[in-house]
Amino acid sequence: xxxGIAALxxxxxxxxxxISIAAHHSFAAQYDSNKPITLKxxxxxxxxxxxxxxxxxxxxxxxxxxxxxxxxxxxxxxxxRRGFKRGDLKLGDTIVVDGYxxxxxxxxxxxxxxxxxDGRIVSGGSAGDGGPQ
Amino acid sequence: xxxxLSRSTIALLIAGVAASxxxxxxxxxxLQEPDRKSTKPAPRTASGKPDLSGYWKGTRETKPGGNIxxxxxxxxxxLTPAGEAALTHNLTATIDxxxxxxxGGTPRHNASGLPFEILQxxxxxxxxxxxxxxxxxxxxxxxxxxxxPEPSFFGEELGRWEGDTLVIDSIGFKDEKVxxxxxxxxxxxxxxxxxxxxxxxxxxxxxxxxxxxPKFYTKPFTYSRTWVLGAPDEELQEYACSENNVDAxxxxxxxxxxxxxxxxxxxxxAPLPPPIPRAPNPSK
Numbered sequence: 001x002x003x004g005i006a007a008l009x010x011x012x013x014x015x016x017x018x019i020s021i022a023a024h025h026s027f028a029a030q031y032d033s034n035k036p037i038t039l040k041x042x043x044x045x046x047x048x049x050x051x052x053x054x055x056x057x058x059x060x061x062x063x064x065x066x067x068x069x070x071x072x073x074x075x076x077x078x079x080x081r082r083g084f085k086r087g088d089l090k091l092g093d094t095i096v097v098d099g100y101x102x103x104x105x106x107x108x109x110x111x112x113x114x115x116x117x118d119g120r121i122v123s124g125g126s127a128g129d130g131g132p133q
Numbered sequence: 134x135x136x137x138l139s140r141s142t143i144a145l146l147i148a149g150v151a152a153s154x155x156x157x158x159x160x161x162x163x164l165q166e167p168d169r170k171s172t173k174p175a176p177r178t179a180s181g182k183p184d185l186s187g188y189w190k191g192t193r194e195t196k197p198g199g200n201i202x203x204x205x206x207x208x209x210x211x212l213t214p215a216g217e218a219a220l221t222h223n224l225t226a227t228i229d230x231x232x233x234x235x236x237g238g239t240p241r242h243n244a245s246g247l248p249f250e251i252l253q254x255x256x257x258x259x260x261x262x263x264x265x266x267x268x269x270x271x272x273x274x275x276x277x278x279x280x281x282p283e284p285s286f287f288g289e290e291l292g293r294w295e296g297d298t299l300v301i302d303s304i305g306f307k308d309e310k311v312x313x314x315x316x317x318x319x320x321x322x323x324x325x326x327x328x329x330x331x332x333x334x335x336x337x338x339x340x341x342x343x344x345x346x347p348k349f350y351t352k353p354f355t356y357s358r359t360w361v362l363g364a365p366d367e368e369l370q371e372y373a374c375s376e377n378n379v380d381a382x383x384x385x386x387x388x389x390x391x392x393x394x395x396x397x398x399x400x401x402x403a404p405l406p407p408p409i410p411r412a413p414n415p416s417k
Contacts, residue, residue: 026229049377
């Protein structure tokens with residue numbers, strides 16, 4: 001039942017979230033919508049500011065080596081509107097991030113959906129205008 | 134799953150979401166809104182002119198957003214061969230200047246999805262933008278354009294009233310590190326922009342824009358747009374683009390694909406995998 005409520009809440013949140021994102025750059029100029037990626041890692045740094053927030057994860061590659069990732073989400077106001085608040089990310093938290101990888105192959109991703117340490121799933125909006133809805 | 138929830142639970146959830154939408158702070162409200170009708174007349178200044186002052190938000194009916202060819206059939210701009218070459222250059226060899234924290238300038242800011250604020254005085258009018266940019270325009274019908282204005286992103290702007298219309302006439306634009314809109318369309322240093330701003334009622338501000346650029350466009354074209362007034366407690370927030378522009382090192386040339394609806398973005402993005410519910414994991 002709890003999962004059902006969570007799913008319903010997420011659905012409603014998406015419906016009411018609106019689609020406008022503060023345009024700072026084009027999503028398609030930076031990220032590849034054909035490269036969805038899921039990361040699990042520990043938060044090492046958080047930069048919560050306009051026009052986009054960034055947070056950094058220490059994850060592991062396929063050989064188990066530590067890899068630092070840069071994750072970008074929408075603007076603080078847009079995130080807050082979606083229920084993703086400053087303070088939801090804490091240094092050292094282990095989180096799961098779904099999104100799209102940078103076109104240049106660097107360890108950077110559009111953090112579209114974040115599963116927080118407490119299990120809550122929040123929308124990271126779009127790191128740039130024109131991103132997948 | 135939804136069927137297993139009681140009606141009262143669903144009603145409570147919906148009421149909660151609705152309440153949260155009402156109670157969100159000014160910073161959390163959407164940057165654009167649906168258009169709405171207005172029955173209140175435009176306010177006027179002591180001199181009797183319409184007061185354009187306000188925090189103005191784009192409407193969701195403005196489509197395609199970010200495209201200066203919005204009002205042209207098929208959004209097709211009348212590019213000259215030099216204009217075509219400049220567009221190709223922008224698409225293949227330039228990073229969006231705005232994403233590098235370079236001023237968007239005129240008329241790009243008028244095609245932006247971001248709100249802006251107008252502060253109108255008797256002899257000057259200020260347009261304040263997200264990114265903490267501004268332009269300040271003298272209102273003086275006696276002023277004339279310079280013979281050779283210093284090129285700038287907003288150009289040399291002169292304001293004057295024609296009845297209830299504030300006319301802003303601008304020349305003297307830069308021709309490098311400029312896109313005329315979000316889609317990388319070009320303009321040259323021969324750009325001449327005439328904006329005609331009106332406030333048709335209390336809740337709307339409107340611009341009719343004439344864009345002339347004989348180097349890059351075979352004929353003048355127009356761009357018109359209407360914005361709605363934000364709530365009294367809504368205002369620009371600090372938007373320090375250059376503070377931590379991590380993206381700068383990762384952006385490719387051009388805006389990426391332009392969709393059939395005239396906006397930039399992918400047509401068929403791959404879906405994300407479904408979320409995997411997991412048990413709470415206490416913070417370390």
